[in-house]
Amino acid sequence: MRAHSQSFPQRAQVALLDERLQAALAKARGGFVDKRRAALDQLPEFEQLRVAAREIKEHTLSHLEQYLMQFEQQVELSGGEVHWAADPAEACEIAVGLCRDADAQAVTKGKTMVGEEIGLNEALEAAALRVIETDLGEYIIQLAEEPPSHIIAPAVHKSRGEIAELFQAHHHGEEFTRPLETVPDIVDEARKVLRNEFLGADVGITGANMLIADTGSTALVTNEGNGDLTASLPRVHIVIASIEKVVPTLEDATVLLRLLARSATGQSITSYTSFFTGPKRSEDIGGPEQFHVVLVDNGRSEMLGNAYREMLHCIRCGACLNHCPVYGAVGGHAYGWVYPGPMGSVLTPLMIGLDEGHVLADASSLCGRCEAVCPMSIPLPRLLREHRLQSHRDGLMKPLARSMLGFWAAIARRPQLYRWLVERKSRLLHRIAGKRGYLRHVPMAGSWTCSRDLPAPQGGSFVAAWQRRHGGKDDSQ
Amino acid sequence: MRVALFATCLVDFMRPSVGFAAVQLLQQAGCEVDVPLAQTCCGQPAWNNGDAANARKLARQMIDVFEGYDHVIVPSGSCAGMLRHHYPTVLAEDSDYSERANQLAARCHELTGFLVDVLGVTSTGAVFDGRLTWHDSCSCLREMQVSRQPRQLLQALQGCELIELPDNEVCCGFGGTFCVKFPEISTRMVNDKVDTIVTTGASTVAAADLGCLMNIAGRISRRELPIRVFHVAELLAGMTDTPAIGEKS
């Protein structure tokens, strides 16, 4: 998927003025935040689970090579195949190749963020395959030809009316209720349309929330059941998963599962938590004849060895998005690529390059709420600062901003000059503001005064004033 | 006990009354207070913008100025957080200063956290008549773990009715340079913050960080709302006769 992250500032502005989007975001935010809180109030063991989850991830990443090989071995023992893809192009090539080998025409898909990351749908369609997203949110945005705006609820930005319009434009047939008004009507219609697709697909492609090394299983968490229908009905099941998804055992997976649904939707568990291990057994009724796992690297093996390693702990729950005031103000599309919000601001520059993605790391007040709610305790603000440090080294900061900060630092390094300037400037602004107590227009401060008054300084440096009153016993320098 | 006050650039430049209030509170609690003349900026703007070199220079300078006191007190959660949590990282590679950074960090405190947790103050004896609401600034809450302490002291003010602010944990949109780098987003955030303040019916809002307070006061002023904005130190020291932040004199 092409990245438009550089235009975040402009997209953000458009998003702030989009009333439909703002209404949808407000609704979603309240729901996610409150439901998560309610779920955690019912789970006194939450903090212990967080600690345990972090330990599992650290242990696994420390032995990632061995666990991936164990996973591969177990998949093969159960009759499946594992493929390794270093980058998006290779992953798509493998997936397309498997579909061609299976003489496939129609492909159903469960929601997979890694699939978006590698541009899978475009590659499949370019190979003349018909691709049908089956997660309702993904289906909606597929019809709208838009990227997802949230990693858990891809169509969170769409109102009921917009969805109804899309369905009315794309679904034709007497069996459909018209006009489409209620939520049940919309969901029922999606059910009818997608049911046929499920039954007719040659290949089903899903993601995986986790890969279990011990058993060679892939775990998939859904509420709709679309993942299971995608995985179970077609002749071929392909799982696209990134390498950091592996965990050692089912017990380890269980720790993460306890955190995942609660952090994402406030459920203790989703309607369907499924584990797929290999193709159908010879005596099974139904099930895919082929089971493939495409392991995708795309920069993760490198992250494992650098300052961003902890980003590999992410279980894609979306809690950081839901609690981020920036995401909450502008929604997911402003981020311009696959992953939005705090986790997206860390990941995107790592995957599309810092020169394209650095503005995302900038667009944060570093409030830290993301880290506070992250079930895996990922230090997101620290990782954002890392991007900023690298951006500075790479000279990516706007020249004016860079020189102003440099100027500020130069003054701050000269205490006498600093103090003198503070004395002078604060008194000047105080005089200009007069009795009003604030300034409406200040040169070079348009970004502040466009929407805020600037409170007037009281006049004079505090430190100088204190020194005048009590000075003489100062022993600094 | 001999403490140094690191006033912070915003207090120094914008609002000396916060500095004087902080000194008064510390002296009242039995401290000998010094305000070193050579203090400037903690380097947070540099650090948050990735300018490691300048952050290091300013950190070293601060350490030189503030060593030798029992404690360093800061009337700001974000600057206290810079000293306490970030200086060790900023100077981790500096063989001369890294240990000194650790030492200083251990002795840095946000003002209200210090008053309650170290000095055991339960009441400052001041009066505040009216409805007050409290904004938890992000660094105060998350870096300095200070939220219970200011509430305790504010509730002890005679006549004070402290109302909890809904979404008190949500950022006000200041974020240092963030508010001028992304003004539209920052405006949305501060506007939401002011909306929730209005719902409390409070006549006054306070916080421990002057940056947040200027941001909130600036928006309140633009919206011409009759809500007064004070720094917690001023309230606790009973210094509410001076014009509030952004208020006309």
Place this chain on the structure above:
Amino acid sequence: MSSASRDRILAAIRRSQNNQPKAEGSIEERLKLRPRGPLPSVEGDLETVLIDRLLAAACSVAHASSPEQIGEKIIQWLQQQDAGLKLLRSTSPLLDSIDWPDTVEVYDPADGVDHSTTLTEAFCAIAETGSLVKLSSNKSPTAMNFLPDNFICVVQRERIVRHIEDAWERVRAETEGMPRALNIITGPSRTADVEQTIQLGAHGPRLMHVIIYCN
């Protein structure tokens, strides 16, 4: 080529791993001992907790103490739902022992799995989450859990376990290994993708009826 990539990726991982401190614990030990993490406290009688959580997950629940009663309860439920007395059922010793009256049309998976009501038996139930565990097999195609409008599932009371990990223990003890599909099912299918409003019956079953069987 995938195997060249495999080598490159594993080599890159190895390089990165060498740059980082090793966390505690050996892989052999972990795979052998399979340590459990913190368990949420689940107090009380397992069946009571299970029923409570099944209901919270929008299931309906009935009890039966004989195969005949299972049949009766199912007929009753289908009539209540106006669902028509037709069902596709999987095989198990318990389900096979149900004598269906002529009024009920009973189908076999070998003849196709797309029916509006299915009847299967769960491998076990998990009280912690209010879930039923289904294993794919030659007796019970996975599709039977997902295609119908009405999903009826019988679980034997002595097969209710307390925690999710207890289900793993059972699978290890009682089977040859993981089945092709293991589903932990907690209520009917649902979505909140339209205006954050929960709607049941997204793609999978609209209704889930659980019969707890105890002889």
